Amino acid sequence: MTADEELAERLGRSIVLVGLMGSGKSCVGRRLAARLKVAFIDSDAEFEAAAGCTISDYFARFGEPSFRDGERKVIARLMEGEPKVLATGGGAFVDPETRARIKDEAISVWIRADLDLLVKRTSGRDHRPLLKTGDPREILARLMEARYPLYAEADIVVDTTDEPPEVTVAKIIDQLAILSEPKA
Ligand SMILES: Nc1ncnc2c1ncn2[C@@H]1O[C@H](COP(=O)(O)OP(=O)(O)O)[C@@H](O)[C@H]1O
Ligand SMILES: O=C(O)C1=C[C@@H](OP(=O)(O)O)[C@@H](O)[C@H](O)C1
Ligand SMILES: [Mg+2]
DSSP states (O other): OOHHHHHHHHHOSEEEEEOSTTSOHHHHHHHHHHHHTOEEEEHHHHHHHHHTSOHHHHHHHHOHHHHHHHHHHHHHHHTSSSOEEEEOOTTGGGSHHHHHHHHHHEEEEEEEOOHHHHHHHHTTOOOOGGGGSSOHHHHHHHHHHHHHHHHTTSSEEEEOOSSOHHHHHHHHHHHHHHHHSOOO
């Protein structure tokens, strides 16, 4: 068994990634799960599979409140079963019920990034409906203000800069190892 697999076993709980759009939850989550040899699940992808349409289409047809209801239900279902790495959508941890569930049942990791980096990392694709309603930088800045105090409730905070995803994964593993150490 590798040291990473031993770490996953010691933790014995799912690892849930939270943070703003573009912080890298989906990208880093997949790589983290591969290192820990556990399943990787992305709540946005699961939502789309359950809804039968993209998140953008869902927002356009049913609106954000309906998306949030569905997201809450999907995450409750995904939290069941074997420990895994779960990448959430950026708004998931803002929901009080989902936040309580994650804090109760899993290890939460906030991937924190500054505004410039978030703008840069979200600029390439247009699958995020919230960023299409105005200037992405202004929207992300507003969301930072509203959400950072809530993301701060996560068990672990990892700062990501302009670095390869593998570096962010290594930072998370270091923090998880510290968390898993027996208390003296
Ligand atoms: N260190 C890094 N961590 C995560 N993503 C990175 C990193 N460096 C570059 N990226 C890129 O930034 C984007 C992050 O997007 P994504 O993983 O979808 O974020 P989120 O799921 O948090 O919205 C991806 O295109 C990814 O390739
Ligand atoms: O921050 C948000 O409210 C959202 C983030 C998105 O996921 P990512 O954070 O993975 O981009 C997706 O769930 C949806 O577009 C809404
Ligand atoms: Mg994502």
